[in-house]
Amino acid sequence: MMRPTDYTIAGGLRALERREISAVELTEAYVKAIEAHNPRLNAYITVTAEQALAEAGASDARRAKGEAGALEGIPLGIKDLFCTAGTRTTAASRILGEFVPPYESTVSGNLKRDGAVFLGKLNLDEFAMGSSNTTSAFGPVENPWSRANDPTKRLVPGGSSGGSAAAVAARMAMGATATDTGGSIRQPAAFCGIAGIKPTYGRCSRWGIVAFASSLDQAGPVARNVEDCAILLRSMAGFDPKDSTSADLPVPDFQAACTRSVKGLRIGVPAEYTMPGLAPEIEALWQQGLAWLKDAGAEIVPISLPHTKYALPTYYVVAPAEASSNLARYDGVRFGLRSAERDSDLRDLYERTRAAGFGAEVRRRIMIGTYVLSAGYYDAYYLKAQKVRALIARDFTAAWERVDAIVTPATPTAAFPMDERQDDPVTMYLNDVFTVTANLAGLPGIAVPAGLDGQGLPLGLQVIGKAFDEETVFAVGSALERAANFTAKPQVMA
Amino acid sequence: MSLDAATVRRVANLARLRLDETEVEKLQAEINGILGWIEQLQAVDTEGVEPMAGGSPVAGNLRWRQDAVTDGGQADAVLRNAPDREGEYFGVPKVVE
Numbered sequence A: 001m002m003r004p005t006d007y008t009i010a011g012g013l014r015a016l017e018r019r020e021i022s023a024v025e026l027t028e029a030y031v032k033a034i035e036a037h038n039p040r041l042n043a044y045i046t047v048t049a050e051q052a053l054a055e056a057g058a059s060d061a062r063r064a065k066g067e068a069g070a071l072e073g074i075p076l077g078i079k080d081l082f083c084t085a086g087t088r089t090t091a092a093s094r095i096l097g098e099f100v101p102p103y104e105s106t107v108s109g110n111l112k113r114d115g116a117v118f119l120g121k122l123n124l125d126e127f128a129m130g131s132s133n134t135t136s137a138f139g140p141v142e143n144p145w146s147r148a149n150d151p152t153k154r155l156v157p158g159g160s161s162g163g164s165a166a167a168v169a170a171r172m173a174m175g176a177t178a179t180d181t182g183g184s185i186r187q188p189a190a191f192c193g194i195a196g197i198k199p200t201y202g203r204c205s206r207w208g209i210v211a212f213a214s215s216l217d218q219a220g221p222v223a224r225n226v227e228d229c230a231i232l233l234r235s236m237a238g239f240d241p242k243d244s245t246s247a248d249l250p251v252p253d254f255q256a257a258c259t260r261s262v263k264g265l266r267i268g269v270p271a272e273y274t275m276p277g278l279a280p281e282i283e284a285l286w287q288q289g290l291a292w293l294k295d296a297g298a299e300i301v302p303i304s305l306p307h308t309k310y311a312l313p314t315y316y317v318v319a320p321a322e323a324s325s326n327l328a329r330y331d332g333v334r335f336g337l338r339s340a341e342r343d344s345d346l347r348d349l350y351e352r353t354r355a356a357g358f359g360a361e362v363r364r365r366i367m368i369g370t371y372v373l374s375a376g377y378y379d380a381y382y383l384k385a386q387k388v389r390a391l392i393a394r395d396f397t398a399a400w401e402r403v404d405a406i407v408t409p410a411t412p413t414a415a416f417p418m419d420e421r422q423d424d425p426v427t428m429y430l431n432d433v434f435t436v437t438a439n440l441a442g443l444p445g446i447a448v449p450a451g452l453d454g455q456g457l458p459l460g461l462q463v464i465g466k467a468f469d470e471e472t473v474f475a476v477g478s479a480l481e482r483a484a485n486f487t488a489k490p491q492v493m494a
Numbered sequence B: 001m002s003l004d005a006a007t008v009r010r011v012a013n014l015a016r017l018r019l020d021e022t023e024v025e026k027l028q029a030e031i032n033g034i035l036g037w038i039e040q041l042q043a044v045d046t047e048g049v050e051p052m053a054g055g056s057p058v059a060g061n062l063r064w065r066q067d068a069v070t071d072g073g074q075a076d077a078v079l080r081n082a083p084d085r086e087g088e089y090f091g092v093p094k095v096v097e
Helices: A009-017 A023-041 A049-064 A106-113 A162-169 A186-192 A226-236 A280-295 A308-329 A346-357 A360-373 A378-399 A425-432 A436-441 A470-484 B005-014 B021-043 B075-079
Strands: A044-047 A075-079 A117-122 A175-180 A195-198 A218-223 A266-270 A299-303 A405-409 A445-452 A458-465
Touching: A009 A023, A009 A226, A023 A044, A023 A049, A023 A075, A023 A117, A044 A162, A049 A117, A075 A162, A106 A117, A106 A175, A106 A226, A117 A162, A162 A175, A162 A186, A162 A218, A175 A195, A175 A226, A186 A195, A186 A445, A186 A458, A195 A226, A195 A470, A218 A226, A226 A445, A226 A470, A266 A280, A280 A299, A280 A405, A280 A445, A280 A458, A280 A470, A308 A360, A308 A378, A308 A425, A308 A436, A308 B021, A360 A378, A360 B005, A360 B021, A378 A436, A378 B021, A405 A470, A425 B021, A445 A470, A458 A470, B005 B021
Parallel strands: A075 A117, A075 A175, A266 A299, A266 A405
Antiparallel strands: A044 A117, A175 A218, A195 A218, A195 A445, A405 A458, A445 A458
16 A cells, blocks of 8 residues: 555656645645654754645645646755745754745745645754754754664764755655755765755756855755656756856756666776775775676776865865855844844944854854955965865866766765764764765766665765766666665654 | 964954854864864965866856846835844944944
């Protein structure tokens, strides 16, 4: 017996079309799933159940009239970094207070246009700064997976899109929006045993998404499988004149690309991604993934991306610099929190508001960013990092002469306990070692669940593609998914 | 390069972040740890390399738009989230004596 929460997005759309289920029935099932599991997992900051049921009713009416959109009646979660008109948007920070956007982000608006139903706003690291979803002002998110030999140890879902990944894995949403600045889609997807793609920079509009690091931020979907990601991305993507970095290019049929053969494709394996600290199980899974692709007719080509080791330090100059500039807008004057004493002057109001409103990780990054942009240090840090970034991008350009896609592990380890790696910021930053290069070079990357570690935790592989060639990324990702046949389920699931 | 406490206070001042003394000490240690790690970038030969500004993998991708008014007259929507307002203005503490 098929339960409503068993449907993938592709399967759900077919069932809705055949009237085997209604949008209201689907939405009711997800609202129940959220009621059952959100108190423990804390994946949603805000649940909009009533609104979702009303939207689902309207969706069923549209379908009855023959006006169904591409995502008609599909219940989704929205990362609480996307502004949603009339629904509180927090960025998981105290500083946004009770901010209710008067406008809708382009990406969430595109999903609405296509008939999607919004279940609520998903938890994240504060301002998307983190890799464990433990920096949220609304409390940490718990991974629905746990270790076979230590089932009571609570694990992180990854971050920053930890709420998005946990909600999809635990079937508290059919799919979700997410954003990725250094790995914030791919790392949590890998930790939660689901798929997630960061498209090419410029593929999705950034308009209406709370900005973290504007030259790195990119929206993308997380979903149960690669095909569902393809369906969601097609709706989310597209040219938007309101974002000057939005690419004026047609959006391909990504779902069709999932069925493309990988026969004859050249798959690059970068030597520099074999690094100390890589779990042996992940190294083995990587080799297994390459063997699967070889069996499917792809050619495996060793390549070199010589500046890989400088990617994380480059990121931790560029991202905080842009963040310190973007977060200057939170001043306690126009929106969000205000903290002031009776005799505060304007400067005191700024300083008190920002001290009270930003959490420790955000304050740390604002400090680093302000320092590397300050007079006397700009050339040594910021300009230097921008030059190294150019070299990292150049490494990829050279690689594309020889290969069509690159396959790497998604993360250096499986999900870790909530109380680990919190003391040293640099240790936490190493989570993004395999994902951050794609952000710096602006390239598309997908994480696909490909196996389990010895404790039964999911592990992911990553496929990186050429700029605006998400189709090859989907083709290779689908081939890995088919070969891996990943059917394991988390312990907490609707 | 290692930051002293005075520099931490100066940067916090630039960033308009109020810090108490225990925070200065903690941040000083954390920031020095991060900067020490970032220091490895100095080993990269970047002679003659053009800095990469912006995130687009395709050069020259930025568009210009007409320098024209696109919207306006929405004072209520703009002020709806303001912590304090005076009529059609944001309310702030007295700035000029």
